Amino acid sequence: xxxxxxxxxxxxxxxxxxxxxVLSSTNVAQPNFKYVADVSFNGNLxxxxxxxxxxxxxxxxxxxxxxxxYFITIDTDIEEGRGFECPNMWGSYTVEFSxxxxxxxxxxxxxxxxxxxxxxxxxxxxQYDFNDYVVSSTPSIHQLLTNRPQSVTAIAQxxxxxxxxxxxxxxxxxxxxxxDYVRYRYYDKGGTIIREFYFETKNxxxxxxxxxxxxxxxxxxxxxxxxxxxxxxxxxxxxxxDVDFPFDEGYYSLTLSKAANDLTLQSAEYFVFLxxxxxxxxxxEVHFQNQLGGVDSxxxxxxxxxxxxxxxxxxxxxxxxMGETYSYTQSSFSRFNASVDYSKEFTVMSDxxxxxxxxxxxxxxxxPRLWVKMVFDVSGTPTPMLVPILVTDxxxxxxxxxxxxxxxLTMTYKFTFDEAMPL
Numbered sequence: 126x127x128x129x130x131x132x133x134x135x136x137x138x139x140x141x142x143x144x145x146x147v148l149s150s151t152n153v154a155q156p157n158f159k160y161v162a163d164v165s166f167n168g169n170l171x172x173x174x175x176x177x178x179x180x181x182x183x184x185x186x187x188x189x190x191x192x193x194x195y196f197i198t199i200d201t202d203i204e205e206g207r208g209f210e211c212p213n214m215w216g217s218y219t220v221e222f223s224x225x226x227x228x229x230x231x232x233x234x235x236x237x238x239x240x241x242x243x244x245x246x247x248x249x250x251x252q253y254d255f256n257d258y259v260v261s262s263t264p265s266i267h268q269l270l271t272n273r274p275q276s277v278t279a280i281a282q283x284x285x286x287x288x289x290x291x292x293x294x295x296x297x298x299x300x301x302x303x304x305d306y307v308r309y310r311y312y313d314k315g316g317t318i319i320r321e322f323y324f325e326t327k328n329x330x331x332x333x334x335x336x337x338x339x340x341x342x343x344x345x346x347x348x349x350x351x352x353x354x355x356x357x358x359x360x361x362x363x364x365x366x367d368v369d370f371p372f373d374e375g376y377y378s379l380t381l382s383k384a385a386n387d388l389t390l391q392s393a394e395y396f397v398f399l400x401x402x403x404x405x406x407x408x409x410e411v412h413f414q415n416q417l418g419g420v421d422s423x424x425x426x427x428x429x430x431x432x433x434x435x436x437x438x439x440x441x442x443x444x445x446x447m448g449e450t451y452s453y454t455q456s457s458f459s460r461f462n463a464s465v466d467y468s469k470e471f472t473v474m475s476d477x478x479x480x481x482x483x484x485x486x487x488x489x490x491x492x493p494r495l496w497v498k499m500v501f502d503v504s505g506t507p508t509p510m511l512v513p514i515l516v517t518d519x520x521x522x523x524x525x526x527x528x529x530x531x532x533x534l535t536m537t538y539k540f541t542f543d544e545a546m547p548l
Contacts, residue, residue, distance in 0.1 A: 127152045128160075128222050128234045131184065137255035137295065139418070140194045141244020146236070148185040148222060153178045155226035160185030163221040166196050166240075175225065193218055197242050199494055200344070201412065201420045203289040203509055206354035206366060210327050211293065211342040214242040214418065241295050241342055242418030243270060258417075259341075260296040260304045260381065264389040267381070269294055270342075270419030272488065274481040276396040280408065280424050281349035283372045283401065288410060289498060289509070290348035292395070293419030294381065296328065300337045304391055305329040306382040307345050309352065309366075314374040323385040325359040347379065348422060349399065361385050372401055409473045410498040411538075412511060413489040422498075423489060427474035427533065438464040466543040470517065475534040483523050486534055490521045495538065514538045 132147035148160050162174045172192045176185050193216075200211035218240055223233045245253045258268050270293035279288040296303050305328050311320040326345055328338040346352045346366075355366030371377055376398040383389035409425040440463035444453040478486070489495070496511035517537045 127224060130222070130234065130236060133236055134238055135253070135255045137239045137241060137259045139243035139245055139253075140190065140197045140240055141418070142190070142247075142250050142253070143188050144190040144193065144240070145186065145188045146220065146222070148187070149183065150178075150185070150224055152224055152226060153183040155224075158224065158226040160187070161223045161225050162187045162189065163223070164189050164192050165219045165221070166193060167216050167218075171196070187220070189218075189220065193240055197240060199242065199414055199420060200342075201291075201496070201511065202344075203412075203498060203511060204350050204354065206346055206351055206356055207359060208291060208327055208343060208345040208351070210340040211242075211344060212340055214293070215295070215341040216240055239341060243295075244416055244418065246416065258295055260294055260391050262297070262299060262301045262303045262383065264383050264391060266390070267294075267392050268417075269381075269392060270415070270417040271421055272416055273421055273485050274479070275393060276398065277482075278398045278400050279348050280426065281353075281372065281399045281401055286408060287350040287353060288348045288422060288424050289350040290412070290422035291344040291351065291420065292347045292379070293342060293344050294392075295342050296338065298337050298339070298341055300332065300335050302332045302383045302389075303328060303338070304343070304381050304383065305332055306385050308380045308382050308387070308390070309355075309377060310379075310394075311369055311371045311377045312375050313371060314376075319371065319375070320364075320369040322364065323361040323382065324355055329359075344419075345379070345381070347395070348397070352377065352379075352397075371399060374401065375399060409471075411473075411489065411514075411536075412496045412498065413492040414494040415488045415492065421485075421489070423475070423486060425473035425475050425534075425536070427476065430472040432470045432472070433467050434470060435465065435467040437462050465546045467546065468539055468543050470537060470539040472535060472537045475536075478532060478534055483532070483534070487521050487523060490516055490518055490536060492516070497538070513541045515541055 127150045129149045131149050134144050138144055159175045159177055164172045198213045200213050202209055219237045221233050221235050260267050281287045294304055306323045308323050310318050313319050327343050331338040352366045353370055357363050357365040378394045378396045380390050380394045381392035409429050412420050412422045415421045439460055441460045444457050444459045446453045495514050497514050498509055499512050500507050500509050
């Protein structure tokens with residue numbers, strides 16, 4: 126075959142990094158020679174690219190990232206105790222390479238890979254290995270789609286308010302167990318385990334029937350709101366998540382597992398320490414797409430200041446009252462507001478942050494997708510929803526307590542729509 130792929134992406138690659146192919150061919154000397162790449166996503170042809178050989182080495186170069194990145198979006202939810210599948214956060218792509226030159230038909234060579242939502246830091250990408258992130262049936266410790274500290278604090282005010290959030294996990298599509306369980310441990314304030322149970326993820330049902338799991342990214346309950354409502358029908362002790370939940374200054378942890386035992390763990394143990402104290406101010410819970418493509422949450426527990434920005438467009442009409450002579454009354458008007466738009470902007474402040482939290486929350490300020498959790502009345506039932514927002518800050522200082530004092534994070538955001546006005 127004339128075409129050879131000299132370099133290609135890994136089988137699982139991230140949408141935020143280059144997705145580059147380097148080709149060579151024995152036919153580059155043919156007249157009007159071009160390399161051709163037909164790119165398909167989930168079986169549908171989405172683009173045909175062409176390039177002439179590099180004059181230095183006769184190689185052809187294709188970076189298909191910009192073709193594919195718009196097909197990957199975010200799946201997120203709140204207060205879903207089973208977790209959920211994420212069909213929009215991954216997809217299978219195929220590139221069919223061929224040649225084009227005068228007097229001959231093309232020969233083809235195909236490459237198939239999987240794209241998932243994420244972006245590896247540019248300095249770390251040269252060492253990127255998808256096996257460190259993508260969970261397979263071979264037990265090993267994997268990095269989840271989050272850079273949050275391994276120990277975090279979440280607000281859980283015994284049914285009055287509980288923070289929401291999930292951990293997102295890329296996985297291979299196969300018929301055998303890969304990430305079928307999550308091990309949860311509840312600890313009292315002294316560090317004694319008061320309950321341990323294994324929870325069946327969305328992948329378990331498929332593998333239990335010897336079917337392949339349908340999605341390559343799943344989300345599992347992580348924050349108190351979702352862990353608390355885990356159904357007992359999906360735990361190995363048949364108790365729901367609220368049983369022995371450690372409200373009394375305790376904490377809990379979770380670890381991914383292939384099976385309901387400690388011999389097949391698939392991740393490090395993530396700890397969630399519960400802040401159960403009453404809060405002086407209203408809480409502002411923000412969810413954001415993190416650097417690796419998952420969705421993290423953080424609660425601002427200091428004052429939330431609102432500012433309204435108003436935009437007016439004025440127009441005018443003649444001062445005129447109909448009659449035999451030109452006239453008008455004192456109540457007539459010429460100039461008027463033809464359009465009035467106003468938007469709300471909010472400034473929120475965090476509690477004191479650790480160095481690790483400052484590093485992590487930089488991802489929130491620069492995130493392309495953010496939501497704020499709000500509660501609305503739906504047919505008489507208070508219903509939490511995620512409302513999209515935009516961060517308006519343009520800089521972010523990462524403070525270090527080694528040479529700076531304790532700091533809080535202040536962030537300004539606005540809704541993605543203008544408010545309605547009668548005219």
